[in-house]
Amino acid sequence: MSEIRHHCSVSVVITTRNRCGELRSTISSAIGQSVQPEVMVIDDGSTDGTSEMVIEHFPAVQLIRHEESQGYIVRRNEAAKSVSADFIFSIDDDAEFSSPHVVAQTLREFDDDRIGAVAIPFINVHHSPRLLQHSPDKDQVWIADSFIGTAHALRRDVFLKIGGFWEPLIHQGEESDFCIRMLDRGHVVRLGCADPVFHHLSANRDLGRVSFYGNRNNVLFAWRNVPWPYFGAHFTATFVNTLVHTLRSPVPCLGLKGLGASLACCVRMRKDRSPVRSATYRRFRTLRKNGPRRLAELGTM
Numbered sequence: 084m085s086e087i088r089h090h091c092s093v094s095v096v097i098t099t100r101n102r103c104g105e106l107r108s109t110i111s112s113a114i115g116q117s118v119q120p121e122v123m124v125i126d127d128g129s130t131d132g133t134s135e136m137v138i139e140h141f142p143a144v145q146l147i148r149h150e151e152s153q154g155y156i157v158r159r160n161e162a163a164k165s166v167s168a169d170f171i172f173s174i175d176d177d178a179e180f181s182s183p184h185v186v187a188q189t190l191r192e193f194d195d196d197r198i199g200a201v202a203i204p205f206i207n208v209h210h211s212p213r214l215l216q217h218s219p220d221k222d223q224v225w226i227a228d229s230f231i232g233t234a235h236a237l238r239r240d241v242f243l244k245i246g247g248f249w250e251p252l253i254h255q256g257e258e259s260d261f262c263i264r265m266l267d268r269g270h271v272v273r274l275g276c277a278d279p280v281f282h283h284l285s286a287n288r289d290l291g292r293v294s295f296y297g298n299r300n301n302v303l304f305a306w307r308n309v310p311w312p313y314f315g316a317h318f319t320a321t322f323v324n325t326l327v328h329t330l331r332s333p334v335p336c337l338g339l340k341g342l343g344a345s346l347a348c349c350v351r352m353r354k355d356r357s358p359v360r361s362a363t364y365r366r367f368r369t370l371r372k373n374g375p376r377r378l379a380e381l382g383t384m
Contacts, residue, residue, distance in 0.1 A: 091169045091170065091190070092121070092167065092168040092169050092170070093118055093120040093121070093168050093169070093170050093171075093172065093186060093190060094120055094121040094122070094123060094162075094166040094167075094168035094170070094171050094172065094239075095113040095116070095120045095121070095122045095123070095171075095172045095173075095174070095186065096122075096123045096124075096125070096159065096162035096163075096166065096171055096172070096173050097109055097110065097113065097122070097123070097124050097125070097173070097174060097175075097176055098124075098125045098127055098155040098158040098159055098162065098173075098176065099124060099125070099126055099127065099129065099133055099176035100126070100127040100128060100129050100133075100152055100155075100176075101129045101130060101131045101133065101287060102129075102131075102133070102176045102177055102285055102287055103129070103131045103132055103133045103136050105176060105177045105283065105285055106124070106133060106136070106137075106176045107136065107140065108179045109174060109175075109176050109177070109178060109179050110122065110124065110137070110140075110141050110144060111179070112179035112180040112181075113174070113180065114141065114143070114144065115180075115183050116180065116183055116184075116185065116186040116187070117183045117184055117186070117187050118186050118187045118190065120168070120172065120186055121145065121166060121168060122141075122143075122144045122145065123144070123145040123146075123147070123162055123165065123166055124137050124141075124144055124145070124146050124147070125146075125147045125149070125158045125159075125161060125162055126146065126147065126148045126149060127149055127152045127153065127154065127155065127158050128149050128150060128151050128152030128153075134146060134148045147161070147162075147165065154253050154254050155232075155254070156248045156249075156250055156252055156253060156254065156257050157250050159173060159247070159248060160247040160248055160250065163237075163239060163242050163243060163247055164243070164247075166239070168239060169238070169239060169240075170190060170193065170236055170237065170238060170239060171236065171237045171239050171242065172186055172189070172203075172235075172236045173232070173234075173235055173236070173237070174233060174234055174280055175232070175233040175234075175282065176285075177282065177283045177284060177285035177287075178205070178233050178234065178280050178281060178282040178283065179280070179281050179283075180278070180280055180281075181278050181279050181280065181281050182278040184277070184278055185203065185277045185278050185279075185280065186236075188275075188276070188277035188278060189201050189203055189236050189275055189277045190236075192273055192275055192276070192277070193236075193238065193273075195224065195378065197269060197270055197271055197378070197381075198224070198238075198270070198271060198272075198273045198378075199237065199238050199241040199242075199265045199268075199270030199271065199272070200230055200235055200236065200237045200238070200241075200262070200265065200270075200271075200272045200273070201230075201235065201236045201272070201273045201274075201275045202216040202227055202229075202230035202231065202234070202235055202272055202273070202274050202275055203216070203230075203234035203235055203236060203275045203277055203279070203280055204216055204217040204218075204234070204274075204275055204276070204277060204278075204279040204280070205231070205233060205234040205279050205280040205281070205282050206279050206280075206281055206282065207282050207284055208281050208282065208283055208284075209283060209284050210284060214279060215231065216230060216231060216234070216274055216275070217274060217275070217276065217279075218273075218274035218275060218276045218375075219274075219375065221276045223377050223378075223379070224273055224377065224378040224379075225273065225274045225375045225376070225377060225378070226271040226272055226273055226274070226370065226375060226376060226377070226378050226381065227272050227273075227274050227370060227374075227375045228259070228262060228263075228272070228367055228370035228371040229258045229259045229262040229263075229272060229371075230258055230262065230272050231258065232257070232258050233280065233282045234279075234280035234282065235258075236275075238270075241265065241268070241270050242261075244268070245261065245264050245265055245268060246264075247261075248260070248261050249261070249307070251303075251348070251352060251355070252296070252300050252303065253296060254292060254293075254296040254300075255293060255296040255297045255300050256296070256297065256300030256301065256303070256304060257300075259304055260300075260303075260304055260307065260308065262367075263308050263359055263363065263364075263367045264308070264359060266359070266363050266366060266367055267359040267360055267363040271378065271381065273378070274375055291334075291337045292337075294329075294332070294334075294337045294338045294341065295337045295338065295340055295341040295344070296341060297338075297341065298325050298329060298338045298339075298341035298342050298345065299341040299342070299344045299345040299348065300345075301321055301325050301345075302318070302321055302322055302325065302342065302345035302346070302349070303345055303348055303349070304321075305317050305318045305321040305322075306318060306345075306349045306356060307355060307356055307357060307358070308357075308358055308359055308364075309358055309359075309364060310358035310359060310360065310361050310364055311358070313361070313364055314358070322342070322345075325338075325342060326339075326342060329342065365384070366381070366384045369384050370384075
């Protein structure tokens with residue numbers, strides 16, 4: 084067990100592109116946290132005056148500005164390398180902490196060396212009042228298969244040791260890929276009990292891009308991570324299920340292109356296949372299929 088000290092260093096990192104108006108609330112909620120974290124904004128090629136707004140209204144915030152967009156996966160990796168904090172908190176640029184205590188509450192949940200990440204509770208406020216990725220019990224440590232990128236915290240040393248998010252994914256699906264590889268190194272995702280993050284689901288979202296990369300990366304996850312003897316059945320089921328879901332969608336075109344691109348990527352990046360251990364795969368599948376488990380049960384999974 085490890086003791087989380089109040090003076091340990093914390094960074095809140097926000098990657099953004101062309102969401103200047105929404106970003107102001109995100110930054111305000113970050114700098115208003117009770118533990119006074121370092122706050123870093125990485126502008127991924129915005130053209131709407133985002134960087135100018137940050138400089139004018141939040142001069143104490145660290146800003147890294149890029150003229151060319153490379154996507155939030157690349158930028159989150161860049162942020163992890165740029166900060167020096169022990170713990171990294173990441174929220175989307177259309178989200179905000181609901182209270183000044185979220186970071187402090189979550190920081191206390193890294194109370195075991197095996198916890199590599201905490202999934203912070205959040206609400207998609209324009210979609211449903213449902214509280215997502217929340218622990219069912221405050222008195223015990225509950226673990227999940229993954230976290231959702233809009234609200235999570237990481238041990239920086241663990242994140243860098245694993246190599247961060249896999250950048251060829253570009254967009255979508257990096258969390259599961261990272262978490263199964265983290266599990267393979269003996270670290271788990273804890274479900275948090277903190278005050279929630281409010282996720283506002285910006286209208287400025289490219290749903291076609293989400294569909295393309297979502298399908299592509301579903302297949303790439305299986306191709307990269309699933310070991311033998313499970314690979315054949317898992318890969319086939321993933322491809323077929325994704326295809327069926329896409330064909331039933333209102334606009335399947337980009338999703339189908341994503342599936343086609345996935346096969347080309349499997350061939351082109353065949354040297355990147357690096358499956359996890361069979362025991363890791365079985366544990367991950369148990370968590371994904373059956374839901375959260377107590378950390379004390381990890382050895383029996």
